[in-house]
Amino acid sequence: MELAEAPRPQDLARRHRLVADKRLGQHFLFDPAILDRIAAAAGPFGADPVLEVGPGPGGLTRALLERGAAELLAVERDPRCLAALTELEVAAGGRLRLIAADARQLDIAGIAAGRRLVIVANLPFNIGTELLLGWLHALDPVRRMVLMFQKEVAARLVAPPGSAAYGRLSVLAGRLCRVERLFDLPPGAFTPPPRVHATVVRLTPREDRPPAALLAAIERVTRAAFGRRRKMLRSSLRTLGVDPVTLCEAAGVDPGRRAEELPIEAFERLARLVTNDGGRPAATPRRRR
Numbered sequence: 423m424e425l426a427e428a429p430r431p432q433d434l435a436r437r438h439r440l441v442a443d444k445r446l447g448q449h450f451l452f453d454p455a456i457l458d459r460i461a462a463a464a465g466p467f468g469a470d471p472v473l474e475v476g477p478g479p480g481g482l483t484r485a486l487l488e489r490g491a492a493e494l495l496a497v498e499r500d501p502r503c504l505a506a507l508t509e510l511e512v513a514a515g516g517r518l519r520l521i522a523a524d525a526r527q528l529d530i531a532g533i534a535a536g537r538r539l540v541i542v543a544n545l546p547f548n549i550g551t552e553l554l555l556g557w558l559h560a561l562d563p564v565r566r567m568v569l570m571f572q573k574e575v576a577a578r579l580v581a582p583p584g585s586a587a588y589g590r591l592s593v594l595a596g597r598l599c600r601v602e603r604l605f606d607l608p609p610g611a612f613t614p615p616p617r618v619h620a621t622v623v624r625l626t627p628r629e630d631r632p633p634a635a636l637l638a639a640i641e642r643v644t645r646a647a648f649g650r651r652r653k654m655l656r657s658s659l660r661t662l663g664v665d666p667v668t669l670c671e672a673a674g675v676d677p678g679r680r681a682e683e684l685p686i687e688a689f690e691r692l693a694r695l696v697t698n699d700g701g702r703p704a705a706t707p708r709r710r711r
Contacts, residue, residue, distance in 0.1 A: 425488065428513035431481040438506040440479050442614055446500060447546025449612035450478050456611055457485035460622055463604055464542045464568040467491050473533065475525045475543035475553065478503050480510045482544055487514055497521045497528060525553055534563035541567040547616065551575055551591070558598050559637075561627040568604075568624045576603055576621035583685050589651070590644040597632065597640065597686050599625040632690070639693035647681035647689070654678050662696055669695055 429437065432452045442448035451457055460482060464472070471493040477483040480503075483496055494517055498504050504522055511518045521533075526549065530539060541564060545553060550571045557564065571579070574587075579595045580603045581587035595601050604622040609615035632640065643662065650658040656677035659666035670677035673691040675684065 425484070425510075425513045425515070428484070428510050431479040431484060434506040434509065435479040438479075438502060440502055440506055442478075443500065447548035448476075448478060448500070449544075449547075449614065449616050451481050451544055451612060453611060454481075454485070456607065457481050458489070459605070460542065460544075460568060460570070461485035461489040463622065463624055464540055464566070465489050465491075467540055470538055470540050470565050471495060471534065472540045472542060473497065473530065475528075475541070476546060477507060478544070480507050482542065483507065483510060483518065486542060487517060492517060494518045495521055495533060497523050497525050499524045525549075526556065530557065530560055531563045537563070538565040539563055540565050541569070543568075544570045547572045547575075547618070547620075554595075555591075558594060561598060561631060564627055566624060566626045567599075568622065570607070570620050570622050572616075573606060573619040573621045576623050579603075579623055579625075584683055586682075588682050590641075590648045593644050593686050593689050594641065595625065597628075597690065598637075599627050601625050635697060636690070636693060639697040640689055643689055643693045643696060644681070647684070651681045654680055655684075659692075664696060 435450065442450055464486070467490055469492065472486055472491040472495065474483055474486060474494060474496045477496040477498055483494065486494055496507065496518060498507065498520065499522070504520055507520055511520055533539065541557065554569065557567065577587045578589055578591045579601050581592045602624045604624055607620040607622070609617065609619060646661045647655060647658050654677065655670055655675065656666045658681060659669060662669070667677045669692060672695055673688065675688050675692065
């Protein structure tokens with residue numbers, strides 16, 4: 423059986439009685455135009471293996487194969503979907519491999535085996551942020567990611583300083599990747615329709631990503647700063663164990679500003695000052711009052 427002769431995703435869902443499981447955050451996409459648009463945004467693939475998370479009945483899977491994915495690895499934890507996808511696996515002629523696993527426990531470096539992956543997914547809304555955070559800490563084997571999130575999460579990823587959506591996720595994603603908001607999808611595009619809109623985002627890892635110790639320090643600083651985002655930095659950064667005014671002045675940052683006002687570069691300057699080469703907090707003395 424050739425790919426063109428394989429059953430349509432909606433036919434597979436009907437044949438295998440696939441009903442979206444709310445516990446797994448499933449919302450199926452069947453519109454071929456939308457699926458092709460997502461696959462096109464992820465390509466071109468060249469020789470890069472493609473990792474799809476949560477293929478469900480295979481709508482995006484088929485679109486990726488039609489767009490020329492030479493090696494597609496589809497990770498699915500739902501045994502019902504795996505059974506339905508076996509027909510598509512046969513039709514793909516060796517280009518599709520199904521992996522029965524929970525994506526949250528996936529070793530993407532091991533899967534990449536020294537190559538660079540293109541990660542594509544209609545992510546379950548209930549674990550989308552969790553999955554992204556894990557991948558942001560393991561970007562070496564990643565070429566790029568084209569992912570679908572709840573619209574509000576996508577807004578946080580691309581939010582500029584000074585906006586209400588700007589926060590820790592904005593800083594982390596923006597420092598590690600070039601983030602592009604591609605297009606939105608209404609609830610009616612899905613089966614069943616979710617209660618929220620969705621947004622497709624492309625993240626391309628930056629070459630100048632910070633080393634692990636500095637990244638940990640950036641996370642520590644942003645956790646303190648945004649943990650009390652209504653407070654000025656002179657107050658919110660006290661949990662770092664250093665004098666916040668001295669720290670801010672050394673970093674060229676106004677201690678009277680709030681976290682949401684700082685650009686990513688300012689958080690990195692602060693992070694460099696609170697760590698030494700080993701990644702431990704530097705012994706910055708507190709100012710005398």
